[in-house]
Amino acid sequence: MSIQLDIPVLFILFNRPRHARRVFDQIRLVQPLDLYVAIDGPRSDRPDDSKQIAECLALLDGIDWPCQVHRLVRNQNLGCKRAVSTAIxxxxNQVEMGIILEDDCLPDVTFxxxxxxxxxxxxxxxxxxHITGVNFQHGQWHGDGSYFYSKICHVWGWASWRRAWQHYDVExxxxxxxxxxxxVSTLFSDPKVQQYWTEAxxxxxxxxxxxxxxxWCYAIWIHYGLCICPNQNLISNIGFDQDATHTKTDAESTGNNPLQPLTELRHPQFFIENRQATEYSLNKFFRKVATIRQRMDNITTKTGLKTMKKTFKKHLLP
Known part of the structure; x- marks a missing residue:
């Protein structure tokens, strides 16, 4: 971009300064006029958190363009559910529309x-x-535009409006x-997909x-919403490691995907869900958990509960 980005950006951080620095460097290229930064507090049982959080906040010292910086810095750790949802x-509450990036979501500048x-x-x-930046269609181009419409809501680099987020209910x-x-049967015809989302x-x-x-998926679906998905991949998740909360392993090969810059943006002629793209994503990512219900029924110990949580986290949305 030759001029400063006039759309607000929310940058959500925690304890991974190495990843956050790479994402921040991409944000610097577009020089947003308004940058909102939210960071969760340190965990009581992780002594390194405070140092790493401080290193993340120090990145803001590198803002060398005219920019209004807004900060939400937590003193205590809220965890993924509360920290991210309250940050959004x-x-x-302050902007009508905006772009959201977490610290491991590396954007192409055209994102x-x-x-x-x-x-x-x-x-x-x-x-x-919802507008997403990732593409997991493995080379398939859908429709006549630079993007297509789908039910699938990927949250690795995305954007939305206050009018949409007002429907969100974290509980x-x-x-x-x-x-x-x-x-759920009115949303998806495949029983295995229904089971996946019901159990989630x-x-x-x-x-x-x-x-x-x-x-957020639930809010979109019960309000007849669709998501914009690019036909080229504009976000690469660089956070698959042992420091991650959910994405410690990459069983689906969704992380570190190459970026594919947009050369032009063409809007689709018709505002219609591309069901072929939706079905591809459902079949690949959201119909594989068939035994969680039985595992839940068998849980009788604290150890069993931890095992179930890990199973769920492994299958969180890409």
């Missing part, structure tokens, strides 16, 4: 212009609730009625999964 709440154009283009289209309080009416939502609602993103 804080962000959208920012892709988000900016679509945020403005779809600003008053309530049917679009998914309406879920019991959604489950009673078996409404069960885990979130019952407090057995410490995450925030399944709830």
């Amino acid at each position: 709440n804080w962000f959208f 920012f212009s892709f988000c900016r154009e679509n945020l403005l283009h779809h600003q008053h289209n309530p049917g679009v609730m 998914i309080t309406t879920y019991p009625e959604f489950r009673r009416q078996k409404l 939502f069960d885990g979130v609602f019952n407090g057995q999964i410490d995450t925030w993103d399944y709830q």
Whole structure:
């Protein structure tokens, strides 16, 4: 970009300064006028956290462009669910639209212009609730534009609007009625996909999964929302390591994917979900957990509960 980015950016940090520095260097290239920085507090049982958090915050000393910096620095650790969801709440309480990057989501520089154009283009289209930067279609190009519409909500580098985020409920309080009416069957026809999402939502609602993103999927789906997905990959997750909260291993080969810069942005002619793309993602990522319900039924010990949590975390959204 030849001029400063006029769309606010939320940069969510924790304890990985090495990854955060690479992401920050990409943010520096577009010089956002407004940068919101949220960082969770140190964990009581991890003495290195305080030092690493301080190193992350020190990155802000490298802001060498005209920029309004807004900070949300936690003194105590809230964990993934609370830290991220409250940071996004804080962000959208102050801005109408914006771009969200976590510390391990490395963007191509054209990711920012892709988000900016679509945020403005779809600003008053309530049917679009989410813009993602990743592409996991493995070379398949969908439709006649630079992006397609899908139910699938990837959160590794994304953008949205206050009008959409207002529907978010971290506790998914309406879920019991959604489950009673078996409404997941109206979203997905494949029983294994239905089972995957039912068990994921069960885990979130019952407090057995410490995450925030399944709830965002739920909010989008119960409000008839669609997501914008690029036909080229604009985000590479660089965080698959033992320091990660959820993505310690990369069984699905979704991390460290090469970036594919956009050379132009063409809007699709029709505002219609690309079901072929949705089905591809569902079949590849969201229909593989078939035995979690039985494992939950057999849990009788604290050790068993920890095992179940690890199983869920392994299958969190890419």
